[in-house]
Amino acid sequence: MRLTPEQVEHVALLGRIKLTEEERELFTTQLNSILGHFEQLQQLDTTGVPPMSHAVPVSDVFREDERAPSLSPEEALQNAPEQARNCFQVPRVIE
Amino acid sequence: MSAPTALHELTAAQLSDLLARKEVSAREVLAAVYARIDEVEQALHCYVLLTREVAEKQAAEVDELRARGEKLPALAGVPIALKDIYCTKGIVTTCCSHILEGFVPPYDAHVVERCRANRLVFLGKTNMDEFAMGSSTENSCRGPSRNPWDLERVPGGSSGGSAAAVAASEAILAMGTDTGGSIRQPASLCGVVGLKPTYGRVSRYGVIAYASSLDQVGPIVKDVRDCALMLSVLAGHDPRDSTCLDAPVPDYTKSLLPEVKGLRVGLVKEFMEYRGVGVEAEVGAAVRAAVARFEELGASCHEVSLPHLNYSIPVYYIIAPAEASSNLARYDGVQYGYRARAAGGQGIIEMYRNTRNEGFGAEVKRRIMLGTYTLSAGYYDAYYLKAAQVRTLIRRDFDRAFETCDVLVGPVSPTVAFRLGEKTDDPVQMYLSDVCTIPVNLGGLPGMSIPCGFSSHGLPIGLQLVGRPLSEETLIRAGYAFEQSTDFHRRRATPVQQVDGRRGAVVWKG
Numbered sequence: 001m002r003l004t005p006e007q008v009e010h011v012a013l014l015g016r017i018k019l020t021e022e023e024r025e026l027f028t029t030q031l032n033s034i035l036g037h038f039e040q041l042q043q044l045d046t047t048g049v050p051p052m053s054h055a056v057p058v059s060d061v062f063r064e065d066e067r068a069p070s071l072s073p074e075e076a077l078q079n080a081p082e083q084a085r086n087c088f089q090v091p092r093v094i095e
Numbered sequence: 096m097s098a099p100t101a102l103h104e105l106t107a108a109q110l111s112d113l114l115a116r117k118e119v120s121a122r123e124v125l126a127a128v129y130a131r132i133d134e135v136e137q138a139l140h141c142y143v144l145l146t147r148e149v150a151e152k153q154a155a156e157v158d159e160l161r162a163r164g165e166k167l168p169a170l171a172g173v174p175i176a177l178k179d180i181y182c183t184k185g186i187v188t189t190c191c192s193h194i195l196e197g198f199v200p201p202y203d204a205h206v207v208e209r210c211r212a213n214r215l216v217f218l219g220k221t222n223m224d225e226f227a228m229g230s231s232t233e234n235s236c237r238g239p240s241r242n243p244w245d246l247e248r249v250p251g252g253s254s255g256g257s258a259a260a261v262a263a264s265e266a267i268l269a270m271g272t273d274t275g276g277s278i279r280q281p282a283s284l285c286g287v288v289g290l291k292p293t294y295g296r297v298s299r300y301g302v303i304a305y306a307s308s309l310d311q312v313g314p315i316v317k318d319v320r321d322c323a324l325m326l327s328v329l330a331g332h333d334p335r336d337s338t339c340l341d342a343p344v345p346d347y348t349k350s351l352l353p354e355v356k357g358l359r360v361g362l363v364k365e366f367m368e369y370r371g372v373g374v375e376a377e378v379g380a381a382v383r384a385a386v387a388r389f390e391e392l393g394a395s396c397h398e399v400s401l402p403h404l405n406y407s408i409p410v411y412y413i414i415a416p417a418e419a420s421s422n423l424a425r426y427d428g429v430q431y432g433y434r435a436r437a438a439g440g441q442g443i444i445e446m447y448r449n450t451r452n453e454g455f456g457a458e459v460k461r462r463i464m465l466g467t468y469t470l471s472a473g474y475y476d477a478y479y480l481k482a483a484q485v486r487t488l489i490r491r492d493f494d495r496a497f498e499t500c501d502v503l504v505g506p507v508s509p510t511v512a513f514r515l516g517e518k519t520d521d522p523v524q525m526y527l528s529d530v531c532t533i534p535v536n537l538g539g540l541p542g543m544s545i546p547c548g549f550s551s552h553g554l555p556i557g558l559q560l561v562g563r564p565l566s567e568e569t570l571i572r573a574g575y576a577f578e579q580s581t582d583f584h585r586r587r588a589t590p591v592q593q594v595d596g597r598r599g600a601v602v603w604k605g
Contacts, residue, residue, distance in 0.1 A: 003468070008464070011464050011467050011468045011471070012464065013448075014467050014471065015420060015451075015463045015464055015466075015467035016424070016427070016444070016447040016448050016451055017448060017451050017452055017455070017460055017463060017464065018448035018449060018451070018452040019452070019460075023457075023460075027460075027461065027464060030461060030522055031461070031464060031465060031468070033522075033523055034412060034465060034522060034523060034526075037408070037409055037412070037523055038409045038412070038413060038478065040406060040409055041406060041409050041410070041481050041482065041485055042481075044403075044406065044485060044488070046481060046484035046485060046488070049484040049485075049487050049488060050484070050487055051480055051483030051484050051486070051487065052483055052484075052486040052487040052490060053308060053483055054308050054338070054539075055294040055295070055308065055309075055490075055537075055538065055539020055540075055564075056294055056295045056338055056340065056539060058295075058337070058338060061337040063334055071201055071202075075201040076201070076430075078199065078201065079197075079198055079199060079201075079430065079431035079432065080429075080430060080431065081428055081429070081431075081432070081433070081434035082434065088429050088430055090429055090443055090446070091441060091442055091443045091445075091446050092442070092443075093442075093443050
């Protein structure tokens with residue numbers, strides 16, 4: 001599997017990153033070098049081996065559904081790059 | 096070298112005694128550490144923020160409470176440095192990334208709450224690789240830190256600022272985080288003690304996430320006693336982190352016994368040699384000498400092989416970037432941090448892309464790209480699923496080894512501290528520097544780094560101790576026994592002499 005600059009551009013779009021031409025070239029080379037290193041794994045037969053997504057086998061950790069204090073709108077908005085009418089403001093989404 | 100006498104050179108345990116006996120005040124200790132910071136910080140760049148006002152207030156409170164005769168926690172009044180990855184209420188936290196420029200968290204991380212409750216004094220926030228992605232601090236948007244043992248070399252990373260600060264006595268205690276070695280490797284390269292606890296031993300609440308199934312919080316300190324004291328502060332259940340274990344917290348200082356008779360120590364073959372390439376000769380020799388020392392102390396030592404460790408680098412560099420690509424999706428210029436200035440009429444997707452392009456450094460982008468790719472349709476099975484399966488095989492190797500061993504040992508880093516700029520152009524070379532530490536995160540196991548020697552150029556070498564899940568007591572006991580029989584941990588770096596040497600002056604200010 002070798003990544004082309006076009007695929008790198010597509011991945012950048014999926015990851016919401018914008019690359020300069022120079023970065024696209026550099027990342028194509030570097031990602032291919034890293035992916036090449038990954039091929040070692042194909043030497044191993046992992047048929048029937050369960051995947052390990054976590055070191056601790058815990059799931060469905062529940063707590064009581066109780067009301068507790070949370071951030072005020074002022075605190076939640078204190079770091080907002082732009083805000084209006086007690087909301088986070090973003091560029092127009094719907095044309 | 097003579098025994099340390101200046102306040103900033105003492106350990107937390109020593110200061111704790113002096114403070115409790117009222118021989119010094121918390122304000123005096125703080126003044127001594129800030130004087131040291133004034134002296135060497137310019138050469139080392141351990142900190143990205145100093146919080147003098149906060150610290151002075153905290154120290155004054157401790158002195159006042161003590162004067163009133165109140166009973167205080169053991170570490171009350173001891174100054175600590177926090178990695179810039181911990182959310183600190185009211186104190187800027189950036190993860191050393193442009194994208195979090197000016198971010199003031201509205202709440203404290205769990206471990207920061209624990210530090211406040213134990214009345215530790217906050218010196219400042221330490222330098223790190225951006226979002227903890229790196230092994231040298233060279234990926235910090237604020238520029239690299241320097242190794243106090245040799246100013247031309249890196250302190251390791253990602254918690255390099257914390258390790259260098261402790262090694263240079265710019266902090267008594269420090270906090271780091273460890274996803275693939277980010278506590279242990281800088282501790283090793285700077286000649287101090289670092290502990291990555293068992294996954295789940297310490298809450299990750301309020302710690303800026305990199306790879307959530309691997310991240311763990313821990314201390315970087317001057318010796319094993321301080322490590323036990325700090326772990327007792329940090330460990331314990333927190334319902335705000337659903338992966339945090341609800342297991343009893345022992346008094347870790349009770350494990351400070353120089354007693355390892357009968358302890359079964361396994362030297363891991365794959366730590367000494369990854370895919371046929373051995374660690375640096377001096378590193379290997381120091382580790383073998385440490386194993387011999389354990390035998391002299393009454394432990395039984397033998398070599399063990401964990402063959403799947405030879406696959407840990409690709410497994411890690413699939414899993415960690417995959418998790419990172421998801422975790423870092425939140426940095427979009429909407430709720431906090433940096434937003435790219437609006438180009439006329441840009442849509443929201445363009446705003447996201449410009450913000451992330453301008454806000455993230457090269458290594459972070461590389462890992463987001465890598466994770467996005469390996470998780471994308473058509474590649475998931477070949478990369479992520481395969482890596483998760485091999486992770487199981489790695490953990491099984493550890494479980495098998497722990498049938499015949501109580502502690503596994505090896506180097507922390509295959510080399511001593513490398514030169515600034517030496518590995519920045521080749522990501523794969525940089526990734527290989529974590530070859531001995533990564534498997535421990537993949538297994539979710541506790542790992543400790545303790546000084547075990549110096550190279551012929553005077554650079555520190557670290558010994559890694561790895562235990563079964565929740566066996567921190569065993570690591571502390573083994574580490575303490577080793578430390579008590581050696582004096583590597585008593586040596587102090589001399590950045591002042593190096594700076595003066597550069598200026599051509601030969602003066603001793605240490």
